[in-house]
Amino acid sequence: MKLVFYYPCEFAHAHATIHGPMGLTYIAAHLQKELGVEDIKIEVDIDRVIAHKPDLVGVSSYTQTYPKALAGAWRVKKELGVPVILGGPHMNAMPELFPEKGPFDLGAYGEGEHTSVELVRRFLQDRWEPTQFKDIPGLVFYDETHQLVKTPRAADIEDLDSLCLPRRELLEAWFPNHGKIGQWRQGLYTSRDCPFRCRFCIHSVIQGMPRYHSVERVISELEQIIREYPQQKIVTIYDDIFVVSKKRLIELVEGIRAAGIHKRLGFVAMIKTSTFNAEIAFLLKDMNVKLISFGFETGSAEVLKYLKGRGARLSQHQEALDICRNLNLRTTGYFIMGSPIESSQDLAKTYWFIRHNILQLHTAGMFCLIPFPGTRFWEDYREVTGHTPDTLGWEVFDHKFMDWDEGYPFFINQHYTPEFLNSAYRQFAKLRPRLASAPHWEREEERVMGYKRALYQYLQPVLAANQSLLEVAPFANSYFEWSMFDTDQVKLFALNDPESLLPEVPGAALYFNHCLELKPDPLSFLREVLSQHPSQAPVYLSFYNALFLPLLQRLLSGETPEGFFEPPYWLNPAKLFSLAQMQNLLRAAGLEILEVYRNPQPVENQSEFSRLVPPLLEQMAHPDLAREFKIYSYFLILKRVGMSLSLA
Numbered sequence: 145m146k147l148v149f150y151y152p153c154e155f156a157h158a159h160a161t162i163h164g165p166m167g168l169t170y171i172a173a174h175l176q177k178e179l180g181v182e183d184i185k186i187e188v189d190i191d192r193v194i195a196h197k198p199d200l201v202g203v204s205s206y207t208q209t210y211p212k213a214l215a216g217a218w219r220v221k222k223e224l225g226v227p228v229i230l231g232g233p234h235m236n237a238m239p240e241l242f243p244e245k246g247p248f249d250l251g252a253y254g255e256g257e258h259t260s261v262e263l264v265r266r267f268l269q270d271r272w273e274p275t276q277f278k279d280i281p282g283l284v285f286y287d288e289t290h291q292l293v294k295t296p297r298a299a300d301i302e303d304l305d306s307l308c309l310p311r312r313e314l315l316e317a318w319f320p321n322h323g324k325i326g327q328w329r330q331g332l333y334t335s336r337d338c339p340f341r342c343r344f345c346i347h348s349v350i351q352g353m354p355r356y357h358s359v360e361r362v363i364s365e366l367e368q369i370i371r372e373y374p375q376q377k378i379v380t381i382y383d384d385i386f387v388v389s390k391k392r393l394i395e396l397v398e399g400i401r402a403a404g405i406h407k408r409l410g411f412v413a414m415i416k417t418s419t420f421n422a423e424i425a426f427l428l429k430d431m432n433v434k435l436i437s438f439g440f441e442t443g444s445a446e447v448l449k450y451l452k453g454r455g456a457r458l459s460q461h462q463e464a465l466d467i468c469r470n471l472n473l474r475t476t477g478y479f480i481m482g483s484p485i486e487s488s489q490d491l492a493k494t495y496w497f498i499r500h501n502i503l504q505l506h507t508a509g510m511f512c513l514i515p516f517p518g519t520r521f522w523e524d525y526r527e528v529t530g531h532t533p534d535t536l537g538w539e540v541f542d543h544k545f546m547d548w549d550e551g552y553p554f555f556i557n558q559h560y561t562p563e564f565l566n567s568a569y570r571q572f573a574k575l576r577p578r579l580a581s582a583p584h585w586e587r588e589e590e591r592v593m594g595y596k597r598a599l600y601q602y603l604q605p606v607l608a609a610n611q612s613l614l615e616v617a618p619f620a621n622s623y624f625e626w627s628m629f630d631t632d633q634v635k636l637f638a639l640n641d642p643e644s645l646l647p648e649v650p651g652a653a654l655y656f657n658h659c660l661e662l663k664p665d666p667l668s669f670l671r672e673v674l675s676q677h678p679s680q681a682p683v684y685l686s687f688y689n690a691l692f693l694p695l696l697q698r699l700l701s702g703e704t705p706e707g708f709f710e711p712p713y714w715l716n717p718a719k720l721f722s723l724a725q726m727q728n729l730l731r732a733a734g735l736e737i738l739e740v741y742r743n744p745q746p747v748e749n750q751s752e753f754s755r756l757v758p759p760l761l762e763q764m765a766h767p768d769l770a771r772e773f774k775i776y777s778y779f780l781i782l783k784r785v786g787m788s789l790s791l792a
Contacts, residue, residue, distance in 0.1 A: 145268060146183045147175070148198040150220075151317070152205060152212035153188050164317075164328025165204055166382055167256065169310035174257040177308050179264055188317045190216035194223055200267055202260070203248070204232035207516050208541045217247035227272060229263065231256055235284075237346040237518025239294060241533060242284040250277060250285035254297045255336075257307060259283065300352070304336065305361045309368055330369045331380045334362050334396065338384035340416065342439075343451050343520045344480065344513060347384055354388050359399040366405050377636075378410045378434060386413040387424055397431045410434035417460040425467045435474045435506065438464060443497030444490035447483050461497070469504050476506045481569065482513040482552065484524060487559040491568050498575060510572050512565075515554055516541065528556045595743070595777075599686055602741055602779045603655065606682065607631055612652035616673060618659050653681040658777075660687055660729075661720055670733040674784070683735060683782040690720035692745070693773040723778060735782045745776035 149172075151165045168186055175181040187193045193201060193216065201220050205213035217228045231252040235242070239253040249272075252259050259282040266276050274287045282298035301307065315328040335356045338347045357365075369379060387393055400406050412435040413428070420438075428436065438461070441451050445458040468475045479494055498508045515525035517533060525531065540553050555562050606613060613634045635649050654677055660666040674683075689695075721729065727737060 145181055145200070145264075146196065146198045147181060147185075147200050147202065147264070148193050148196050149184070149186045149202045149204060150190065150193045150213070150216055151186055151188050152190075152203070152209040152216055154209070162329055163331065163380065164315045166310065166315070166331050166333065168202075168204060169312055169314050170307055171202075171256050171260045172311045172314055173308035174261055175264055176311065178261045179268065181264060184311070184314060186314050186317055189320050190219055191320075192318050194220065197224065199226055200264065201226060201228045203228060203230050205230065205234045206232060207234045207237065207538070210234050210538050211542060214243075214246065214538070221247040227267065233346060237516065239284045240292070241517060242292065244286050244290065244292070250283055252282055253284065254282040255301055256282075257301065259298050300337075300355065302355060304355055304357045309365060312368065312372065329378075329380065330373050330376055331382045332362070332365055332369070333357070333382050334386070335383045335388075339388060340385065341453060341520075343524075344516075346516060346518045354383075354385075356392060359395050362396060363399050363403050363405065366400070366409060367403070370405070370408055377408075378412060381411055381413040384414065385416050385419070387415050387419050387428075390424065390427075393424065393427050397427050400431050406430070406432040412437065414439070417464040418456060420460070420464045420467070422467050425471050425473060429471055429473060433473070435476065436468060437476045437478070440477045440497070441480045442483070442486070442490065443479075443494035444486065447486050447490050450483055450485050451480065462501075465501050465504050474506050475504055476509070477501075478509045478511070480511055480513050481572075482555065482557060482565060484528070484556050484558055486557060488564065488568070491560075495568075495572060498572070502575060508575065510569070512552055512569075513554070514541070525554060525556060598743055599657075599779055602781075603684065606653045606684075607633055611681065612649050613655055614647065614649045614652040614677065615655045615657050616659050617657045618662055649677075651679050651681060652677070653684065654679070655684040656686070658686050658688065660685070667729055667732055670729070670735075674733065674735075680784065682738075683784065685726075685730075685780045685782060686777060687726060687780075688720050688777045689772060689775045690722045690725070691772045692776050694745075695720070696773075723772060723775075726778070726780075730780075730782060734785055736785045737780055738783055739781040741779040742775045743777045743779065744774045 149165070149168045151168065165186060172184045175184065185196060185198075187196070201217070201224075203213045203217055213230070213234075217230070220226065220228050227249045228247055229250055229252055230242070230248040235251045235253045239251055242248070242251040250263075252263070259280060262280045263277075263283075266272060266280075274285055274293070277283050277285055278287075278293060278295060281296050283293075283295045285293055287293050312330055315330065316325055317328075318324070319326045335354045337352050337354050338345075339353050366379065369376060409432065411431060411433045413433055414437045415424075415428075417438055417440070420436075440461050442448050443458070443461075448456045448458055465475060465477075467473075477498070479498070481491060481494070483490075498505065502508075513521060515522040536553075552562060552565065555565070557565065560568075603613065610633070614637060615634050616637045635647050635652070637647060654673070656670075656673075660670070663669040723740070730737060
């Protein structure tokens, strides 16, 4: 039997190529164990689904991807005529909305492992008809009288360790925009369910208290990742809320450290500020958590209570960020605008909360509040507007709802106008790149990819000669993701893992990739790496330009002019180098510049600051600044001269 899971996604967005459908790999493992079904694939492109000629198709859909799922399922029905099952978060939220005259034979909701086994068993036994489905929990379908049948939700799997290890090898798919097969990064579930009842979240109505994998099971999955995917150094924990029980966290951290996994992997986790404190932070640091994601939602106490309930306290947000700042833990934050009770003053509080903490936030994602069916906010929206999915149409939930050029169709705010919300959003957008607003993702990704390609072309000569390259990079994931360029010649040394050692790559060229800006003593670091790696191969260096004009504007105003793609949040502009400063540093490290490549950054919307400052600099006879202010970064080709000079 051949089974294909169709996972429609906006594959042009980076998030879709990074985080894959882990849940399907658990279902696939269960099908293999219970029924011997091995020929299973996951695809994001419906053409690939059809090309496999499957016997059975499962569709996993979010509400925002449901129109794409629907269109793909119709094609499967028309071109292959095989059974199609709809599952995923969309069905979990409101199974009663299963369409009668659609391309799906039935819908599955709740935990899918046992339900999928029973469905496939009936298919293999040639018992694929409505009368055979009524005793399977977790299904919706239309019977022979065209009545909607909803069987009881399947019981939660209490013993999560009874589930097989996921079939991680299935986490790959053909991405049409890349023209190649891409692998999703391996993630991990240590628990299921969330005890909190946030107004905007589908889990608030369908989940209960957390159920946990044993520490031994978590260690087993992590060792599977280390063994089978040695190139991956960061693992995202997909638990809805990672820290609920301190006792559980202590046991997990002790297990991870006892196995030495904290020396081999770093982690990213979603944590609630109400369960976070200094003791938890120290435990997370001991576990080697590299990035914590907080759902702040707002800077207003009243709006926070509306979104998360009366137990939520605004002071916990600032306390969490202060703790992370003191312990050097990276953080991201997510915010919601457009709540019905939100006033202009509430929005201003959110803006200044972000602005006050901007150097601590890796990104601050700003999203408008969306009434996804199945959430409590959906009930609020329906009560005010009278809308149903039939009157709205599912297309309105597509990702375009986050693009202000398309309009915001869910506006029910009581205190300001849509025009004010649009204007406020544009003020938030000036905080980029730390403000990761959805409408700008695609444009920012294009800029990032363009910059990566520009740097890559400078490195092509050494790679074309089949020479190895040792990349010294800021974090444990290479800036380039070298698979994009079809090369495995690169080894990575990450600065954020102090327990790692410089890998031995004899004869390799060295590439210092935007890393000297992070070192408190870059000269000592340069000398140390050069002494550990005495190859006479070329040395390459990329660094951001301290004289780049938008950086000067950010230092003065705290805002980035629209249209500029600037260095990441974790770089303090005051610690960057000009070309002249870098020349002095390299000379002291015994390096000579052979070639300089300048990477200018075009100005889409030139600010008043950008127009006024250059003429002033020229009048002040500051030629370096006047000449270099448009240069975003530099790429240098260096050679060793065998001597070190004093900076003095």
